[in-house]
Amino acid sequence: MPLMTPEEFEESLKPLKPKVFMNGKRVESILENRNTRTVVEANKASYAWALDPASKDIMTCHSPLIDDVVNRYTHVSASREDLVKKAEAGTFTAENLGTCIYRCVGYDAFHSLASTTWEMDRDLGTSYRPRFLEYLKMVQTKDLSVAGALTEPRGNRSKKTLDWQDPYLSLRVVDKNKDGIVVRGAKINISGAFASHELVVLPQAAHFKGEEDYAVAFATPADAEGITYICQYTPYSAERDLADDLEELGNPVFGQRETSMVVFDNVFVPWNRVFHCGEYPYSVKLVTRFAKTHRMTCGGTCKVGFMNQIIGAAKLIQEYKGLQKATHINEELMEMVILRETGRACGLAAATRGAEEPEGSGVFLPDELMGNVSKLNVCNAFWRVMALAGDIGGGLIVTLPSLKELKNPEVKAYVEEFYSFGSDEPTENIMKVHKLLQNWTAGLHGVGTWHGAGPVMAQKIMLQRVIDYEREKNLVKQTLHIKDKPEDP
Ligand SMILES: Cc1cc2nc3c(=O)[nH]c(=O)nc-3n(C[C@H](O)[C@H](O)[C@H](O)COP(=O)(O)OP(=O)(O)OC[C@H]3O[C@@H](n4cnc5c(N)ncnc54)[C@H](O)[C@@H]3O)c2cc1C
Incomplete structure (x- = not known):
């Protein structure tokens, strides 16, 4: 069985030397830096769960590709059952981490690549699919963590890619030789890439004639020569850096959702890791199939797990305050549920209505309509859940003093007395639950949830493409016995 233990995963990161910058400084060790460490811990948990009898059914599956048990996050769904398990894994990981499972975007990119490389080979006679499957076998056999990178800086959105002054604002091929390709550009907002073994890179958008150099998909080791990570740095990062004890924080171990800009400065990619190169009509298929898979996850699965954290905290606060009989609070909790x-x-629904795409490829993707609806719903639902939790939590969610005060002899007694709500619960616990809700409601998660997997307009554009009103029109005609006009002779 190729599954790594969490300890082996940590060991496997040690020889890697990604070039990482955060807050104006080089991160010498992603294992030791407090903020990058959160990603290591989240990935590590995915290895622990795969071996844990309580969660292995969710986190592992049999891979026909290597005829062995693999981590689910390296598997391409081959049935609706697989898609349902994928959905369940998204909720399980999110509710246990309270942040991203950083293997998720790579997992979704595998689905898009498996499907589209098959189609390119069928239509064009290329040999991308066997190449991709060899790569996936290697990932499964070594049980690697793989991040996914699509989003790009982009130039002026009202102009076409070829009209941008800087041609690298979308990642492109700058050289090709008998051994491989060289790429230059950047990917932005990329989750957890610096603590992964590998990055899978897809185009961000459709490409057109003349844009062949932008139509590129490949895999690269995360520490390949020429790759630089420039990490996000937020007030929450600073807070983690300044904490005396990580237990002061709203999510002590797994933290916030960590992303970085990934710069590719003339990165060489050997041909056996290139899965799309120049066949521009297929870029859009890679993007839409990725989106189809990722929107089910971001909309209907991981945010369910995040909401569980918020609902749990709101319920605890209701109890600390003795508000169990307050009708409006019970209604707010019910609305969240x-x-x-x-x-x-x-x-x-997106999973159970999923289908093989393209037919014959063996790859199952979620239903496009339901996947987009789930993401669209969650964009608004998540803000609403945050607002409801904010109401129940009260102003303390944003006015809370540091948990350091509980160790400050000059004010400890005051804090313990006046933040106790007169309950039997230790004040420290009450403060920690408020801190957790601060993380969720006054942090990065609102905008993060909105934009992760694309902003609402992206879902609406997709829906406009798939919604077909013919059936509904015909139902009305049938009810009213309206006959179609006879066709012109
Ligand atoms: C927490 C988090 C994690 C993420 N992780 C990953 C990851 O691991 N991998 C990855 O590839 N990406 C990742 N993303 C990126 C995410 O997919 C993008 O943020 C999302 O697609 C939106 O793109 P953007 O941020 O560039 O916003 P923009 O595209 O700039 O959107 C801002 C606004 O401009 C509008 N807009 C943009 N372009 C046009 C246009 N041409 N015409 C009209 N309106 C337009 C949008 O509809 C929106 O209203 C992550 C994002 C977040 C927040």
């Missing part, structure tokens, strides 16, 4: 279950239902 309804929004959560609506999200879950859409995600599961």
